[in-house]
Each structure stands twice: as C-alpha cells, then as structure tokens.
Amino acid sequence: MTTPTLVIVPLDDRPPNYEYPALLAQAAGFTPVLPPKAWLGTPWRTGNTDRLAAWLDDVAPAADGLVAALDTLGYGGLVNSRRSPDPADAVLARLHQLRELKQAHPSLTILAYSVLMRISRANSAEEEKAYWESYGARLFRMSYLEDRLAMMAGAPGDEEELAALGAEVPQEIVND
Structure with a gap:
C-alpha cells in the first residue's frame, strides 16, 4: 500500500508556511510534495508564478490532494499580494489553473486558501507599495x-x- 501524496503550494518560503504544512501532512499520513523554495516568494522577492504553474501541472495529476495558497499562485507570495501592480484579470488568469486541474482530474481533492488582506496603519513601505x-x-x-x-x-x-x-x-x- 502506497502512502497518499499531498501537493502543497505554500504561502511563501518561511518555515511556518513551508516546513510546518509538510510536517502536518506527514503527521496525517501523507507524503508531502512541495516546490523548491527558490521558486517561492519571500518578504523581499516575488515568487516565480510561471515555474510554480508548470510544476503544479506536472505533479498535481498524480497526487491524492492539493492544498494551494492562492496568494502564491496569483501574486507570487503573501507580501507581493500587497504590492503587486498586476491587474486583476492577470491574477485571475493564473488562478484559473486550479479550475482546469479540477476539470481534467475530477477525483483530485483541491483545497485553496487566501490570507485576508490587512491594511497597515503606519507610514511604512516595508511590506507595502512605496507610496x-x-x-x-x-x-x-x-x-x-x-x-x-x-x-x-x-x-x-x-x-x-x-x-x-x-x-x-x-x-x-x-x-x-
């Protein structure tokens, strides 16, 4: 009997978002499958949405489940979701991949989540746009x-x- 696999598209490369979900998947009896950290966003760099999309198309069809951070697929990570200049139609086009995966693989369980956008109350552009x-x-x-x-x-x-x-x-x- 093989261990079920769970594809995880993390929010970014930080340990609580990358390592902890993998540990949780293992504790639940799954083999976690995650993209290389270098493709994910950081607080200072946008993730590579094109590489992540291609990777997801490669690994998801053989998986038993998929948990995806919409902020990562749409914007390249949490921090970039607050700074991105991308128009809504470009972001939605990236997210459409999940619908296509589900249509092509109806038995694939897909769970997706997004972080509620916060609004900083300070004059600080550390995680926000320059203005x-x-x-x-x-x-x-x-x-x-x-x-x-x-x-x-x-x-x-x-x-x-x-x-x-x-x-x-x-x-x-x-x-x-």
Missing part, C-alpha cells in the same frame, strides 16, 4: 472611516474627516 511611506496612516484612517460609514456606525464629523483625508491623498493612490 505607503507617505500616505499609509491616512489610507488606514480613510479605510476605517469608509467602513464605519458603510456600516451606518459613523460618528459626527466622520464624513468631513474622510473628505479632508481624500483631499490630501492623490486619487490614483486611493484607486490603487
């Missing part, structure tokens, strides 16, 4: 106020504060 250095705190506050107003939980002055912040932040940054 975050100048506008991060204001963008955070704008997001907070927009949500509060949308939830009908706004306080007096919220609309005025939002308008004032909107006048301080260039529209192309707000749109991004």
